[in-house]
Amino acid sequence: MQEAMINRAKQLLADGTVNRVIGWKRGEFVYDVTPAIFETAEELDAEFVYDDFTAANVSKYLVKECKKEGKILAFLKPCDTYSFNQLTKEHRVVRDNVYIIGIPGGPKLDAEKIKAKGITGILGAKNDNGTFVIETLYGEEKMPYYEALSTKCESCKSKKHVVYDELIGDDGEVLESDRFDMVEKLENMSAQERYDFWREQLSKCIRCNACRNVCPACTCEKCVFDNPDSGVENKAPADSFEENMFHIIRAFHVAGRCTDCGECSRVCPQNIPLHLLNRKFIKDINSLYGNYQAGEDTTSRAPLNDYKTDDCEASIVHERGVE
Amino acid sequence: MLKISLDRINELFEAISASQTLYIPTDREDGAAEYRKYESGMKLSNALNTVRSAKDFFFPQTENLVDFKMEGKNIEVIDIRKESEDFVIFGARACDARSFTILDKVFLAEPVDSYYKTRREHGTVVTMACTRPSETCFCGVFGIDATAPEGDAACWSDGESIFFEAHNEKGKKFIDSISSLLEDGDTAKLEETREKTRAILKKLPLAGLSTESFGGERMMEHFNSEKWGELSESCLGCGTCTFVCPTCQCYDIKDFNTGHGIKRFRCWDSCMYSDFTKMAHGNPRLTQLERFRQRFMHKLVYFPANNNGEFGCVGCGRCLSKCPISMNIVKVMKALEVK
Amino acid sequence: MNNDALIPYIGVVTDIRQDTPDVKTFRVVSPEGGKVFEHMPGQCAMLSIPGVGEGMFSITSSPTNKDFMEFSIKKCGCLTTWLHAMDVGQQITIRGPYGNHFPVETELKGKDLLFIAGGIGLAPLRSVINYVRDNRSDYGDVQIVYGSRSKDDLVDYKEIIDEWMADEGIEVNLTIDNPQEGWDGHVGFVPNYVKELNPSINKTVLICGPPIMIKFTLAGLKELGFTETQVYTTMELRMKCAVGKCGRCNIGSKYVCKDGPVFRFDQLDELPDEY
Numbered sequence: 001m002q003e004a005m006i007n008r009a010k011q012l013l014a015d016g017t018v019n020r021v022i023g024w025k026r027g028e029f030v031y032d033v034t035p036a037i038f039e040t041a042e043e044l045d046a047e048f049v050y051d052d053f054t055a056a057n058v059s060k061y062l063v064k065e066c067k068k069e070g071k072i073l074a075f076l077k078p079c080d081t082y083s084f085n086q087l088t089k090e091h092r093v094v095r096d097n098v099y100i101i102g103i104p105g106g107p108k109l110d111a112e113k114i115k116a117k118g119i120t121g122i123l124g125a126k127n128d129n130g131t132f133v134i135e136t137l138y139g140e141e142k143m144p145y146y147e148a149l150s151t152k153c154e155s156c157k158s159k160k161h162v163v164y165d166e167l168i169g170d171d172g173e174v175l176e177s178d179r180f181d182m183v184e185k186l187e188n189m190s191a192q193e194r195y196d197f198w199r200e201q202l203s204k205c206i207r208c209n210a211c212r213n214v215c216p217a218c219t220c221e222k223c224v225f226d227n228p229d230s231g232v233e234n235k236a237p238a239d240s241f242e243e244n245m246f247h248i249i250r251a252f253h254v255a256g257r258c259t260d261c262g263e264c265s266r267v268c269p270q271n272i273p274l275h276l277l278n279r280k281f282i283k284d285i286n287s288l289y290g291n292y293q294a295g296e297d298t299t300s301r302a303p304l305n306d307y308k309t310d311d312c313e314a315s316i317v318h319e320r321g322v323e
Numbered sequence: 324m325l326k327i328s329l330d331r332i333n334e335l336f337e338a339i340s341a342s343q344t345l346y347i348p349t350d351r352e353d354g355a356a357e358y359r360k361y362e363s364g365m366k367l368s369n370a371l372n373t374v375r376s377a378k379d380f381f382f383p384q385t386e387n388l389v390d391f392k393m394e395g396k397n398i399e400v401i402d403i404r405k406e407s408e409d410f411v412i413f414g415a416r417a418c419d420a421r422s423f424t425i426l427d428k429v430f431l432a433e434p435v436d437s438y439y440k441t442r443r444e445h446g447t448v449v450t451m452a453c454t455r456p457s458e459t460c461f462c463g464v465f466g467i468d469a470t471a472p473e474g475d476a477a478c479w480s481d482g483e484s485i486f487f488e489a490h491n492e493k494g495k496k497f498i499d500s501i502s503s504l505l506e507d508g509d510t511a512k513l514e515e516t517r518e519k520t521r522a523i524l525k526k527l528p529l530a531g532l533s534t535e536s537f538g539g540e541r542m543m544e545h546f547n548s549e550k551w552g553e554l555s556e557s558c559l560g561c562g563t564c565t566f567v568c569p570t571c572q573c574y575d576i577k578d579f580n581t582g583h584g585i586k587r588f589r590c591w592d593s594c595m596y597s598d599f600t601k602m603a604h605g606n607p608r609l610t611q612l613e614r615f616r617q618r619f620m621h622k623l624v625y626f627p628a629n630n631n632g633e634f635g636c637v638g639c640g641r642c643l644s645k646c647p648i649s650m651n652i653v654k655v656m657k658a659l660e661v662k
Numbered sequence: 663m664n665n666d667a668l669i670p671y672i673g674v675v676t677d678i679r680q681d682t683p684d685v686k687t688f689r690v691v692s693p694e695g696g697k698v699f700e701h702m703p704g705q706c707a708m709l710s711i712p713g714v715g716e717g718m719f720s721i722t723s724s725p726t727n728k729d730f731m732e733f734s735i736k737k738c739g740c741l742t743t744w745l746h747a748m749d750v751g752q753q754i755t756i757r758g759p760y761g762n763h764f765p766v767e768t769e770l771k772g773k774d775l776l777f778i779a780g781g782i783g784l785a786p787l788r789s790v791i792n793y794v795r796d797n798r799s800d801y802g803d804v805q806i807v808y809g810s811r812s813k814d815d816l817v818d819y820k821e822i823i824d825e826w827m828a829d830e831g832i833e834v835n836l837t838i839d840n841p842q843e844g845w846d847g848h849v850g851f852v853p854n855y856v857k858e859l860n861p862s863i864n865k866t867v868l869i870c871g872p873p874i875m876i877k878f879t880l881a882g883l884k885e886l887g888f889t890e891t892q893v894y895t896t897m898e899l900r901m902k903c904a905v906g907k908c909g910r911c912n913i914g915s916k917y918v919c920k921d922g923p924v925f926r927f928d929q930l931d932e933l934p935d936e937y
Contacts, residue, residue, distance in 0.1 A: 028528065029458055032649040035557040056648065061557065112644070116354030120371060120457040123528065137458065137523055204351075206375065206384065209596075210561035210647045226598050229740065267647035269374060269563050271353040389669050391712035391755070398672055398712060398753040434905050437666040542914055546934045573909030576668070576902045578713045585712040589668075592908070600910060602739075602900045607936045620934075621912065628915035 002050040004168050005075055010041045012073050018099050019070035022061055024054040030125050031111035055108035055150050057261050059083035060216040066097040074098050077105035081161045082259035082295030083216035089298045092219050102161035104169040107153035114148050152262025155179035162296055180283045182276055202244040204270035211264035211274050217254040251277035256285055256304040259295035288312050326484040326508035336361050338501055344410040348373050371457050376569030377419040380412055381442045384591050391585040407445040414451040417472035418462045418639035422569030428630055429572050447497050450474035454520050459640030461529035469524060470517045481513040529653055536661040539628025546620060550658045555615035557648045562593035564642040570635050594618050619655045667905045670755035671698050678750055682815045685782055686746055687734045697731055698756050703766055703789040704896055704924045707758030708904045715741035718901045722785045724792035734785035734817055760904040761923045764790050764894060773866040774802035778879055780852050780871025781810050784817045786896045787870050795829060805861060809837040809852040813845045835859055853878035863887040868894045890927035897923045897937050913937055
């Protein structure tokens with residue numbers, strides 16, 4: 001796959017279709033890749049990588065990139081195409097300035113999941129028929145491959161590319177996923193249990209803003225939380241509940257626009273399952289307004305921006321939890 | 324050397340925590356380790372390191388500096404400082420122990436930061452030598468020996484027992500306080516363990532990293548390097564690297580109106596944030612390139628310029644594991660290396 | 663526990679002068695009367711209204727004034743707007759003095775001095791000018807070139823006319839950007855005016871004003887034959903702690919709050935251009 005991608009990128013650079021490529025660059029370790037822009041065939045040959053660890057969604061970079069001179073080639077995984085479409089719908093990217101090649105997606109892996117098994121000193125890794133064989137400073141270690149999956153790939157919602165100029169490999173289908181299972185589990189908890197769950201999780205927050213900064217739905221020019229004049233700009237939580245609120249407010253803000261790409265949870269240094277907040281909103285929107293997948297297209301009106309006479313009454317308190 | 328058998332370690336923790344607050348690294352349910360206040364039965368983590376560094380103990384993420392009462396045109400300044408209580412941090416690694424001496428250079432320089440100082444005075448740092456360094460470790464590059472950590476007292480594990488050694492008066496006092504639990508032990512197996520660890524340290528993938536290109540003398544050369552553009556191009560501008568870093572110490576001061584008085588807070592800040600240098604009339608660092616550059620220049624060039632060549636990095640590797648886009652000081656050092 | 667630099671003192675505002683449409687000068691004393699602390703010309707203080715904000719301001723009065731401190735403050739942000747709206751008798755918090763100062767006791771002693779200021783940039787220089795006036799025999803000739811957008815925007819206009827211009831051995835050259843009714847003085851930008859005035863190159867220069875003014879004036883001075891080692895300026899960056907720890911005003915190996923705000927231009931040359 002990586003080779004086919006590099007070859008096609010080189011062709012598109014050579015024939016002038018694009019003047020640069022956004023993809024991923026190899027780092028120090030087997031699992032460590034960085035989103036990067038490539039401008040020449042030599043750079044592609046030397047550093048371009050597409051493997052089990054290229055989980056990062058590059059769609060958000062296109063907000064900035066599509067404003068530059070010339071067309072850029074972007075390799076988008078199925079989930080990334082939903083983000084791109086949503087950005088197109090919100091007029092944050094210029095579709096014509098991006099040449100999109102749809103590539104098969106994951107599942108992608110998360111090095112943290114390997115390390116959580118107590119496997120350290122990782123020097124190399126390969127998938128041997130479902131067994132992940134990891135070469136370490138302390139000898140060879142093995143673990144089931146699926147246990148190293150990135151959380152965002154554990155319950156994949158779609159293998160289908162919703163936007164592309166061309167594909168490498170076949171297109172897939174929208175999947176029946178179990179992505180709302182954990183949400184349901186939380187809904188079925190007692191209010192106190194649910195409160196305790198989220199307090200425990202959200203109290204780990206160090207307020208680094210990685211979730212917000214990586215989120216393709218968070219593209220405000222100036223976030224209200226970064227604006228010293230907003231009155232809510234805050235790096236110092238005035239009380240221990242504040243960063244809890246930050247995440248809840250952010251989930252509200254991206255409700256109906258979040259495509260469930262899972263980047264928030266992937267980047268969280270404290271492993272907070274932030275995607276569950278967003279999934280709760282998605283699940284609620286589905287049940288209140290009918291199934292809706294943000295980023296599926298670029299023209300439909302999102303339920304929360306659309307008024308229909310048969311919309312559920314705002315005052316209706318939906319059944320929540322068992323209490 | 325004085326030792327205690329590993330299977331009695333919780334007896335040790337009970338004894339320490341009977342007289343003062345004890346913090347140990349322990350595993351969370353998600354598998355990551357973090358420092359927690361010791362409670363009966365809590366298990367010492369086997370993880371190499373905690374996600375958050377140990378700097379919180381002396382420089383907490385948020386702290387109340389001073390309160391104010393406003394009445395009409397009058398202001399009352401309320402000094403809310405109190406002496407810290409005695410506490411023990413058990414199990415800090417060599418990298419984190421060194422980070423304290425780096426933080427000392429900032430907070431204990433005149434004018435001394437009394438908030439930091441009181442916690443530093445009341446905290447006893449008991450370090451634990453590493454036995455399983457990770458691929459992301461590069462403390463040796465900064466002259467740190469992971470098998471001989473600093474701290475008020477240090478301890479070593481040979482897999483069966485933990486051995487203790489005091490480095491100063493505070494450390495001696497600590498060991499004296501637990502001496503009834505300790506016995507003299509043979510260190511032959513420990514020496515073997517240390518030797519094995521040293522061999523691993525030499526083999527670490529980042530062991531060959533060189534600091535020679537850095538330091539105060541090359542300030543403008545590095546500042547004007549063309550590499551910053553490429554290095555910073557995918558930086559998200561988040562604060563992950565800053566907040567997991569044991570030596571990052573920039574802070575913000577903010578006021579909060581509680582409705583019945585004003586609380587002035589200090590909190591961690593990041594030079595990676597867009598509003599870090601923003602003023603009413605402009606911002607001298609407008610792009611992420613400039614903000615990204617500041618963070619690394621500070622650690623590799625500006626800090627050594629002011630501190631006899633000591634770098635502002637301890638090679639703990641947290642930023643390597645945690646940066647959302649895997650950009651980090653190692654990549655910066657390799658890119659800027661002057662050959 | 664010793665006092666901490668971050669815990670401020672109380673100051674009482676005993677006088678407020680409207681200097682220009684957007685600059686007011688505030689007089690501050692301690693609640694017991696007298697100055698809250700001593701300072702040197704060019705040093706700063708952190709002023710705050712708790713709940714509103716804290717900011718670094720140049721102390722514009724001279725240390726030779728034994729009774730009070732003054733701050734000339736332009737309305738441009740949250741805190742300064744609040745300060746502009748307050749009345750006499752209001753308490754504020756104050757801590758300092760911070761930073762280095764103009765070398766009035768060393769390098770500047772015995773020298774002919776040329777002060778160049780634009781707009782609110784006169785504020786930090788006023789402290790030095792009045793210090794020099796009060797220690798007149800220690801210094802040579804004094805020339806002041808000061809410009810603003812209009813006559814109304816000249817800070818300390820009354821003091822300039824009534825006191826500075828009346829002094830022996832002080833030459834004051836005022837200029838405004840555009841012609842204005844009731845103004846028969848010079849019209850034009852400061853950098854050009856300095857060149858026109860063609861000051862003697864043995865003078866030591868102290869300059870403060872908008873970055874663009876400083877840039878062009880410095881270029882003009884160099885054309886006239888001045889070197890960077892004889893030109894001093896004072897800088898302003900965002901600050902929080904004011905004691906060289908919070909990291910905000912760090913430029914290169916310097917902290918503007920501690921190693922500055924006064925720099926000689928040859929020193930600035932050795933630093934990254936991030937101010």
